[in-house]
Each structure stands twice: as structure tokens, then as C-alpha cells.
Amino acid sequence: MTRENSVLKRNKKMKNNPVISVKNLVKKFGSFTANENLNFEVYEGEIFGFLGANGAGKTTAIRILTGLSELTSGEVTVAGFNAKKQPEQIKKNIGYMCQKFSLYEDMTVKENIILYGGIYGMRMKLIRERMHSLLERLNFEEYRDSLIADLPLGLKQKLAFSVAILHEPRIVFLDEPTSGVDPVTRRQFWEMIYETADRGITVFVTTHYMEEAEYCDRVSIMSEGKIVALDTPAELKKQYQVGSMDEVFIKIARPGIN
Amino acid sequence: MKKIIEASGINKFFGAKQALKNISFSVNEGEMFGFIGPDGAGKTTLFRIITTLLLPDEGEMKVMGLNCLTDYKELRRNIGYMPGRFSLYQDLSVEENLNFYATVFGTTVKENYDLIYDIYSHIEPFKNRLAGKLSGGMKQKLALSCALIHKPALLVLDEPTTGVDAVSRSEFWEMLKKLRQHNITIIASTPYMDEAMRCDRVALIQEGKILTIEQPKKIRAGFSKKLFRVKASQKYKLINALKSYQGINTAFPFGDSVHITFKENEFNDSIYEHLKKMGITDVNIEETSAGIEDRFLELM
Numbered sequence: 001m002t003r004e005n006s007v008l009k010r011n012k013k014m015k016n017n018p019v020i021s022v023k024n025l026v027k028k029f030g031s032f033t034a035n036e037n038l039n040f041e042v043y044e045g046e047i048f049g050f051l052g053a054n055g056a057g058k059t060t061a062i063r064i065l066t067g068l069s070e071l072t073s074g075e076v077t078v079a080g081f082n083a084k085k086q087p088e089q090i091k092k093n094i095g096y097m098c099q100k101f102s103l104y105e106d107m108t109v110k111e112n113i114i115l116y117g118g119i120y121g122m123r124m125k126l127i128r129e130r131m132h133s134l135l136e137r138l139n140f141e142e143y144r145d146s147l148i149a150d151l152p153l154g155l156k157q158k159l160a161f162s163v164a165i166l167h168e169p170r171i172v173f174l175d176e177p178t179s180g181v182d183p184v185t186r187r188q189f190w191e192m193i194y195e196t197a198d199r200g201i202t203v204f205v206t207t208h209y210m211e212e213a214e215y216c217d218r219v220s221i222m223s224e225g226k227i228v229a230l231d232t233p234a235e236l237k238k239q240y241q242v243g244s245m246d247e248v249f250i251k252i253a254r255p256g257i258n
Numbered sequence: 259m260k261k262i263i264e265a266s267g268i269n270k271f272f273g274a275k276q277a278l279k280n281i282s283f284s285v286n287e288g289e290m291f292g293f294i295g296p297d298g299a300g301k302t303t304l305f306r307i308i309t310t311l312l313l314p315d316e317g318e319m320k321v322m323g324l325n326c327l328t329d330y331k332e333l334r335r336n337i338g339y340m341p342g343r344f345s346l347y348q349d350l351s352v353e354e355n356l357n358f359y360a361t362v363f364g365t366t367v368k369e370n371y372d373l374i375y376d377i378y379s380h381i382e383p384f385k386n387r388l389a390g391k392l393s394g395g396m397k398q399k400l401a402l403s404c405a406l407i408h409k410p411a412l413l414v415l416d417e418p419t420t421g422v423d424a425v426s427r428s429e430f431w432e433m434l435k436k437l438r439q440h441n442i443t444i445i446a447s448t449p450y451m452d453e454a455m456r457c458d459r460v461a462l463i464q465e466g467k468i469l470t471i472e473q474p475k476k477i478r479a480g481f482s483k484k485l486f487r488v489k490a491s492q493k494y495k496l497i498n499a500l501k502s503y504q505g506i507n508t509a510f511p512f513g514d515s516v517h518i519t520f521k522e523n524e525f526n527d528s529i530y531e532h533l534k535k536m537g538i539t540d541v542n543i544e545e546t547s548a549g550i551e552d553r554f555l556e557l558m
């Protein structure tokens with residue numbers, strides 16, 4: 001898909017193209033219900049913020065959406081594949097990055113890129129091409145043979161993101177990608193997210209920085225296993241008559257407070 | 259005013275890497291003092307030196323008038339330390355952990371119960387649960403209770419709110435506020451800029467250096483340029499358009515808008531024309547006051 005086409009699509013037909021569709025999703029662990037009847041769609045090229053308090057059930061839902069965990073009941077489609085029947089197909093068509101683990105510390109930048117490309121079944125020629133353009137775009141050529149362990153955290157996170165979309169997946173899942181990153185790098189990271197979404201790759205992102213929630217096209221907020229709000233940041237602020245997403249979050253993310 | 263911490267010229271190396279570069283600051287008695295900076299800035303190294311767990315290579319660290327190098331035994335009795343990583347005994351229950359820490363410091367839970375009541379009462383219903391089975395928020399409350407149980411004069415909290423959701427973070431700071439009536443000096447580190455407002459003074463720290471120490475209220479005044487807030491519906495397009503504008507000095511996304519400064523400092527009308535040329539017509543620009551994150555970005 002060319003860039004122009006994808007932008008056109010994003011502007012005109014975003015809503016007609018759900019890349020994630022979740023209907024009546026339930027996930028139980030024994031008698032505990034971690035996800036209680038979730039319903040939502042995520043559209044192509046969208047930046048979708050997935051928020052919630054600790055323990056609200058976000059991680060459980062993400063594990064299901066990425067094909068890592070089986071759902072108890074419901075209908076979940078990701079990148080056109082059924083989460084219950086085709087989890088392996090889902091894994092091949094998504095990218096994933098989290099703060100805790102991203103790249104192998106004791107391997108070089110180049111080795112990590114080749115490894116991940118190989119895991120995603122890309123041919124060596126394509127891996128080399130993408131590696132070249134990736135390193136150029138990030139201004140990273142001088143680090144090609146550096147160990148990941150020797151890179152500053154900010155560079156590591158940017159590289160991890162680029163590697164997560166090396167195979168041009170339809171969706172990339174980012175689990176707290178900017179935790180602990182300095183304010184400048186955090187903004188550069190978000191510019192990468194914008195650019196990725198602009199290319200038509202859907203970005204599904206979690207964060208504890210409520211200010212970053214404002215950067216999303218739409219956000220959902222989970223509380224006690226349920227989605228309690230889902231809309232654009234502007235609409236949510238209007239609905240709850242507050243000035244920031246931080247206040248929206250404090251109002252609804254945790255029942256029993258305020 | 260009595261100084262609880264006095265650090266001068268602290269240098270710390272790990273091999274060839276310098277983790278702390280000529281760190282000097284002081285903390286007053288009863289103060290809530292924050293260290294704000296990203297991962298790798300040197301916050302944890304500094305806290306380990308304050309708590310006598312690491313030695314500086316150069317410089318002097320005095321805590322409560324005592325020397326961290328020679329008087330460490332005396333100091334450790336008077337410091338409560340909550341490390342960044344949960345480090346209580348996971349295979350002991352909530353109550354056992356608390357009793358253990360009280361005993362190690364030669365006191366009892368009963369003796370200082372009033373100090374921890376506000377915090378511990380939240381987890382007391384689960385006192386028989388193993389610490390390893392607690393949720394993140396409950397672990398945090400238990401760790402704080404254990405750090406307080408010997409009624410320390412100085413409480414050192416290393417990133418107590420990292421990875422914690424916005425509501426729990428706010429609750430945690432409220433708990434700290436209440437501790438102040440017991441005249442405990444608190445130093446805390448955090449990567450969240452918005453938490454600066456909870457402190458009496460904050461040190462912004464980056465790459466081993468203290469960039470500035472200020473009262474959060476005065477940070478606005480410290481920002482040296484006129485700051486403007488720009489809004490438009492297409493954010494990504496707006497950022498790119500602003501960056502390509504000749505007269506722009508800085509342009510950083512902030513929530514639903516972009517904060518910009520001009521090279522000439524003063525507002526320049528030609529920006530409207532430029533943005534229009536770039537296809538942005540629904541733009542709204544107004545002057546705004548700087549927050550702590552603007553200041554941090556300026557200093558970096």
C-alpha cells in the first residue's frame with residue numbers, strides 16, 4: 001500500500017475497517033472474572049489508547065488480543081483472524097513491544113534486527129533493505145554493531161519499536177513503551193507512533209502518563225474487568241466536564257473514590 | 259533551619275561510566291524533597307549513597323550531621339528506605355514482614371502503630387496473606403509501612419510510584435503528606451514530572467547532573483522564553499508544519515496541543531500564513547505559562 005493511499009484510507013474510511021473486533025469477550029481465571037463482557041473495535045490506522053488502573057484487566061485482554069492467552073467466551077478478531085481458532089496467524093500479523101522486555105541485551109543492533117526479521121519469516125534480502133532504511137531513519141548507523149546493553153534507554157526503546165514493526169504488521173501493540181523515558185525521547189517516540197499510524201499501521205498502546213492519552217485518536221478506560229469509557233479524548237473531557245484526561249481517569253477509573 | 263542532608267561535590271564512577279557528576283544539594287528538616295528525572299539519570303545511585311549502601315568516590319555526604327562514611331551504623335537506625343524494587347520477604351505474610359522489620363530495628367509494631375495507621379489499615383484485613391501474593395498497590399503500602407515502623411527521621415523513597423496508575427499515585431502522595439505532621443523529612447524520586455507539584459522543592463536530574471533545584475511554584479518563573487500553546491485537529495500534521503516554520507525555536511507535543519517558542523521570542527504573525535500553506539486552517543494559538551516539563555525540556 002502506498003503512503004498516499006493509506007493516508008486517504010485513514011481519513012476517509014477509517015471506521016469501515018476494523019482491524020480489531022471484540023464482541024462479548026469474557027476471560028475467567030477459576031472463579032475470578034478478569035475480563036467481563038468487553039466490546040470494542042479498533043480501526044485501521046488508528047492510535048488506540050488502552051487505559052486502566054493496575055489490576056483492571058488490561059494485561060489479560062492484551063494477552064488475548066495477541067494470541068498468547070485463550071479466551072473463555074466471546075468473539076475476537078485481530079487482523080482478520082479469529083483469536084480462538086487462529087492465534088498463530090494473529091502472532092504473525094502483529095507487532096509487540098513492552099517496556100520490560102524488548103531486545104536481546106547481549107546481541108548487537110544488527111543481530112537483533114536479523115533475529116527478529118528471521119522470526120517473522122522475512123527473507124534476508126528484505127531484512128537487509130529494511131535494516132538499512134531503519135538505521136538511516138533513526139540516525140542509528142553508528143550503533144549498528146553496538147550491543148543493546150550499551151545503548152541509552154531512549155535509543156533502545158526507539159529501536160525496539162522499529163523492530164516490532166519491521167515486518168510491517170497491520171497492528172502493533174505497545175505496552176507502556178515510554179515508562180521511565182526522558183521527556184524529549186518520550187516525545188520523539190510519540191512522533192514515531194504518529195508516523196506509523198499515518199502509514200496505516202494501527203497502534204494499540206497502554207500508558208500510565210495521562211498526558212499521553214491525549215495523543216491518542218480514541219481511548220478506552222477499563223475498571224474492574226469492564227470498559228467504562230470509550231471515546232476521543234476531547235469527547236471524554238467534554239462528557240465529564242474536566243480539562244484533562246488525568247481528571248477523567250481519576251473520576252472513572254477507580255470506583256469508590258471521589 | 260536544620261539541614262538533614264548536606265551533599266557536596268559527590269562523584270561516583272562505575273568503571274569508566276560516571277553515574278554522578280559533582281552533586282551538591284541540601285535538604286531541610288521536615289522538607290518533602292523530590293528528585294525528578296528519567297531512568298539512568300543517577301537517582302538510585304544517589305539514594306544508595308544517602309542511605310550508606312554505596313560509597314561516593316569523591317565528595318562528602320552528611321545526613322543528620324553524621325558522615326555517611328564513618329557513622330553508617332548510627333545513620334541506618336534513623337533512615338527508612340524503600341527501594342525501587344519490591345524487596346520484602348515474599349514468603350512471609352504481611353504481618354510477619356512488618357513484625358520482622360520492627361524487631362530488626364529494636365521496636366514493636368504497637369509502639370509506632372499511630373505512624374503507620376493511615377497506610378497499614380488498608381492492608382491489615384489481608385495481614386495473613388503472603389507478601390508475594392499482594393497486588394502492586396498493596397505491596398507499595400506494605401513496603402512503606404515497613405520503612406516507617408522504626409519511626410525514622412528521614413524517609414528515602416526510590417521511585418515509589420513507577421508503574422503505578424494515576425489514581426494510586428495520587429493516593430500515595432496523599433499518604434506522604436499526612437506523614438509530615440510527624441516531622442519526618444522525606445526525599446522521593448520519580449520519573450513523573452507532574453508529581454513535582456507535591457514537593458516543597460525539586461531537583462531536576464539528568465545524566466548524573468542536577469540541572470536545577472527549585473520550588474515547583476517558581477519553576478514557571480525560571481522558564482526563560484515566551485511560551486505558546488497551539489491547537490489544531492490534525493496533530494501530526496501540525497507538529498510537522500510547526501517544525502518546518504522558519505521562526506520556530508522549539509515545538510513539543512503537550513497533551514492535546516503543541517507548546518512552541520519562537521526564535522525571536524516574540525509572537526510572529528507569519529506563523530499563521532505558514533500553517534495555512536501547510537494545509538492547517540483550524541489553528542488556535544494562545545500564550546500559556548510553563549509547567550515543570552517545559553522547564554525540564556528547556557534545561558535538557
